[in-house]
Amino acid sequence: MSEDLTKPELESEAELAFEGALRPKSLTEFVGQTKVRGQLELLLKAAAMQDRTPDHILLAGPPGLGKTTLAMIVAHESNRPLRMSSGPAIQHAGDLAAVLSSLVPGEVLFIDEIHRMTRSAEEMLYLAMEDFRIDIMVGKGAGATSIPLELSPFTLVGATTRSGLLPNPLRDRFGFTAHLEFYDESELYEVLRRAAALLDVEIDKDALREIAGRCRGTPRIANRLLRRVRDYALVHGRRADITTVREALDLYDVDALGLDRLDRGVLEAILKRFDGGPVGLNTLAVSVGEEADTIESVVEPFLVRVGLLTRTPRGRLATPEAWRHFGIERHTGGLFGDGL
Numbered sequence: 012m013s014e015d016l017t018k019p020e021l022e023s024e025a026e027l028a029f030e031g032a033l034r035p036k037s038l039t040e041f042v043g044q045t046k047v048r049g050q051l052e053l054l055l056k057a058a059a060m061q062d063r064t065p066d067h068i069l070l071a072g073p074p075g076l077g078k079t080t081l082a083m084i085v086a087h088e089s090n091r092p093l094r095m096s097s098g099p100a101i102q103h104a105g106d107l108a109a110v111l112s113s114l115v116p117g118e119v120l121f122i123d124e125i126h127r128m129t130r131s132a133e134e135m136l137y138l139a140m141e142d143f144r145i146d147i148m149v150g151k152g153a154g155a156t157s158i159p160l161e162l163s164p165f166t167l168v169g170a171t172t173r174s175g176l177l178p179n180p181l182r183d184r185f186g187f188t189a190h191l192e193f194y195d196e197s198e199l200y201e202v203l204r205r206a207a208a209l210l211d212v213e214i215d216k217d218a219l220r221e222i223a224g225r226c227r228g229t230p231r232i233a234n235r236l237l238r239r240v241r242d243y244a245l246v247h248g249r250r251a252d253i254t255t256v257r258e259a260l261d262l263y264d265v266d267a268l269g270l271d272r273l274d275r276g277v278l279e280a281i282l283k284r285f286d287g288g289p290v291g292l293n294t295l296a297v298s299v300g301e302e303a304d305t306i307e308s309v310v311e312p313f314l315v316r317v318g319l320l321t322r323t324p325r326g327r328l329a330t331p332e333a334w335r336h337f338g339i340e341r342h343t344g345g346l347f348g349d350g351l
């Protein structure tokens with residue numbers, strides 16, 4: 012089975028190290044997301060002028076768009092230490108209490124996948140975010156008492172691919188929510204140009220543009236493809252030009268739009284098994300053997316963005332563009348009834 016180069020999640024230690032080397036350290040180095048950058052800049056400046064911890068920040072968006080990077084930048088730009096944790100690592104309220112009670116004044120606490128925290132931890136977080144205080148339960152049954160514990164002021168930066176799953180009381184306690192969007196090709200070109208310079212990869216401009224168009228709107232994937240192209244050029248003793256890029260990406264099954272195996276699986280299921288849809292999310296999930304949650308938060312946002320899929324009240328529907336992209340003949344007139 013070939014490596015899935017467009018999978019948004021991180022795979023290996025090597026990849027983590029590679030990402031670390033390419034991570035922008037400041038808002039000025041951070042490419043794209045202009046609106047979010049401006050909003051964050053203002054929020055951090057205002058906090059610095061008033062000499063207080065910045066408000067809690069929620070970063071929402073699909074994987075690989077820069078949520079972890081932005082959390083690191085918030086800490087770096089406001090000159091504060093950063094503690095990193097994640098929803099799945101916080102299984103009990105006690106786990107969260109341990110983290111919160113050991114924060115130093117002004118520390119930035121990053122909780123990745125915050126929607127995956129347990130309910131009891133979530134409830135503890137409400138009070139911590141609002142009053143910098145938690146109540147610790149001691150003892151059991153009738154003799155149980157709660158002891159209040161004062162916390163150092165901190166800034167919570169939460170990241171989620173599913174902001175819709177966050178309970179309102181939690182969402183409301185963030186002073187600012189940034190919705191990260193997929194990057195356009197010129198922004199991805201810039202991400203790649205910067206990465207190529209940092210990695211000392213000599214690569215033609217049109218070759219960079221080709222990668223930018225095939226990386227699923229995602230900087231993490233852009234950097235990963237650049238690495239594979241660099242390897243391909245090295246092994247074949249070639250210059251990293253557009254032909255090299257095309258050959259390398261073809262070798263790794265990255266199609267013209269950068270769709271990954273799961274994207275293609277989902278679309279092909281809709282087209283071939285459900286005649287273009289509409290098909291309900293759960294039925295679709297079973298048919299491709301994937302969690303409905305992954306389809307909704309990772310696969311669909313990009314397919315909708317590139318116009319291959321629409322969400323309707325009756326289910327997911329492939330667009331005429333999807334039929335064209337896969338070169339599949341349509342049997343019956345579907346909702347679009349456009350007689351492709």
Ligand SMILES: Nc1ncnc2c1ncn2[C@@H]1O[C@H](COP(=O)(O)OP(=O)(O)OP(=O)(O)O)[C@@H](O)[C@H]1O
Pocket residue numbers: 019020021029030031033034035040041042043044073074075076077078079080081123170202230231234
């Ligand atoms: N705006 C950007 N400019 C330049 N590089 C970026 C940008 N955003 C992300 N990157 C690069 O993409 C990589 C992935 O970003 P990051 O880990 O921050 O994504 P993420 O949204 O936190 O993903 P996940 O939700 O999977 O953790 C980073 O190492 C960084 O090199």
